[in-house]
Amino acid sequence: MERVPVLKIGDMLLVSIQIDMEDQTALQLQEDLADRIVATGCHGVIIDISALDIVDSFVGRTLAGIASISRVLDAETVVVGMRPAVAITLVELGLSLPGIRTALNVELGMELLARERGADEWQLEVDGDDDTETPAVTTP
Amino acid sequence: MNGQGERIEVNSDQDVVRVRQLVRTVAVAVKLSLVDQTKLVTAASELARNTLVYGGGGTVEVTKVDNGRKPGIRIVFADQGPGIADLDMAFTDGYTTGNGLGLGLSGARRLVDEFDIVTAPGEGTSITVTKWCR
């Protein structure tokens, strides 16, 4: 079974899926990412799927799983580079990937993460309260 | 001129990947549009996984077809598993007996042009899907 590499860049983890994943590979990635988030203390995860020519319900579910797990571990996940044909197919399939942030490419994904983090810290300064939930910013 | 099909035994995760790759190759060969290729491969992936997970393994056969006006692809997913007792339920978005999202059957049906299912409790399931070139 092949494994998808996880790269650390600054405060972020970058995953670029370049292979047609078996279901096991996808589950392994979910585990690896959880481990790496804890080990590195990173606050952002970028998953680049621009090389994937399909996303089926299993991969979709795994991506959603990764997003929820990393949120619990205080890291925000952004899925970037989804191809138009894949997006159209997902809409038809009825899979809307709730809870997943998306951006058009890695660069925009990194901007999105930086913005979220900035908003978090800004909120902290104003309120001086660690427990305040930051309202989700709705920009893509 | 319905050609000879190619058959893959589906018994593991890798086989599901092989089904996707075969369907993609044939879809390119009959010149489906990119979006239609993607829809068909996605549907095949869902149904092949069902064959594996719910049917306990089976076969997938991919055939080029031609209805006289346009070419297309026909894929048959067959297993000897427990079959499906309540088809209406199985086609409901979000309904699942496993731990999936419950979008496999209903979603796959929306992604293809023709969808046929033959099943009975204890007698396995056979699903035939067809996608035509536009």
Added chain:
Amino acid sequence: MALTAEEAARFADLLEVNSDALVATWTDRVATTLRGRLSHAELQRQHSELRKAFQQALAGGAQTLADESAAELRAQLSDLSSTRARQGFSVTETAVSVFAFKEAVLGVLDQSGGGDALRDYVTLSAFVDEAALFTSDSYVRVREELIADQAEQLLELSTPVVKLWEGVVAVPLVGTLDSARAQVVMERLLQTLVDTGSPYAIIDITGVPAVDTQVAQHILKTVVAARLMGADCIISGIRPQIAQTIVALGIEFGDIATKASLADALRYVLGKAGQAKRLER
């Protein structure tokens, strides 16, 4: 009713001996039907070529139009129909050119007399009918190709995706949207988002006269697909009647931003983009 080899040879002779008379009668007859839309000389040229093709097919022993020796004749007939189709002649006007050949032949048969004239005429007639049917079929095929080409050109023409601002693209939709066109628009818009890295898209429907459920569904799906890719779509230019239709059809636009005009939509998008930039600092 297929020709016998002997009949084919006899007809070939007949067409050869009477060639001038045949072409003359034929041309006169067709010229009347087409009422001068093709010059006499042009028709004469076409008919003498066709006569030659008929003669050669029969001399080659063709018993039906599908025979190998009739290949040249079939090619000529296809040529005739495709030229006529492109010149805007109707299918009747095209087929009559071939049918009129029978009248011309009847003329020369009468002159040559003989008791078998009627029988001969009926036999040859079957062959010519086959040719005329073939002509009509080719005509229809050419017209269908023409229509398909034009439909495609129309699609190409009518769905530009333009860059409005840094990070903002727009599709001004004009004219009636059918399912096929809506699909093309959808795919092109999404591809442009990727190519330009634009996180905002404005779909302007000022120029769309009516929206039905299917078209509304297509627009909605585009918006959802764009969102999945990480871009935001705004719909602008919804006319009062369309707003009423949308509500009457019970279509949920949900949380999709809608603006009255393209200008409003652009202002809204720039506001949002500015907000995002401020947060970044």
